[in-house]
Amino acid sequence: xxxxxxxxxxxxxxxxxxxxxxxxxxxWWAATRDPERSRAALRASRLFGLLDVEGRLSAFVRxxxxxxxxxxxxxxxxxxxxxxxxxxxxxxxALLATPEMRDIDHVELYCEPALEDYxxxxxxxxxxxxxxxxxxxxRPSPEIPRQERPR
Numbered sequence: 001x002x003x004x005x006x007x008x009x010x011x012x013x014x015x016x017x018x019x020x021x022x023x024x025x026x027x028w029w030a031a032t033r034d035p036e037r038s039r040a041a042l043r044a045s046r047l048f049g050l051l052d053v054e055g056r057l058s059a060f061v062r063x064x065x066x067x068x069x070x071x072x073x074x075x076x077x078x079x080x081x082x083x084x085x086x087x088x089x090x091x092x093x094a095l096l097a098t099p100e101m102r103d104i105d106h107v108e109l110y111c112e113p114a115l116e117d118y119x120x121x122x123x124x125x126x127x128x129x130x131x132x133x134x135x136x137x138x139r140p141s142p143e144i145p146r147q148e149r150p151r
Contacts, residue, residue: 003094004087006050006058010100017042019057020049024075045074048095050087058082059091065104073109092122 001008012020021039024030030038045062052058059078065071073095078088095101108128111119116126 001094001098003050004085004090006052006087008091008094008098009049009051010047010098012042012047012049016049016057017047020047020060020062023057023060023077023079026080027077030075046100048098050091052082059087061091061095063101065100067100067104069105071101071104071107073107076109089121092119096122 009016017039020042021035024042025033025035025038042062045064048061048063049057050059057079059082061076062074063071064074076088076092078091096107101107107124109119109124
């Protein structure tokens with residue numbers, strides 16, 4: 001599938017997996033992740049990405065899903081050189097329309113409060129049918145200073 005002149009991929013060889021890991025861990029919210037554990041999480045997830053005309057990863061997301069009822073989008077990132085051109089919007093729209101994702105009842109994600117309106121464009125909302133998000137922290141999340149998002 002073509003997305004703004006880039007190719008949507010679902011299969012990642014080891015080189016692309018390492019590129020995805022570097023792309024994700026370059027973000028402030030993933031900077032302290034252990035590389036081995038980060039790659040293990042990628043291998044255990046459904047992966048989607050966009051390849052630019054040079055064959056480099058321009059956008060990436062990993063998905064945890066059951067194939068029918070629930071999917072959780074994680075580590076959604078657009079490479080810095082591809083930001084600000086609508087690629088993220090096109091990627092999310094294409095992702096949600098894939099055969100793997102289009103029939104899943106509930107697609108969820110985590111995002112910064114500042115991105116709530118961005119994701120609302122796709123139909124995401126805070127509504128969770130009365131459900132409450134809860135977390136058991138077995139390893140405390142490290143305090144990572146939030147960096148200002150580039151505009």
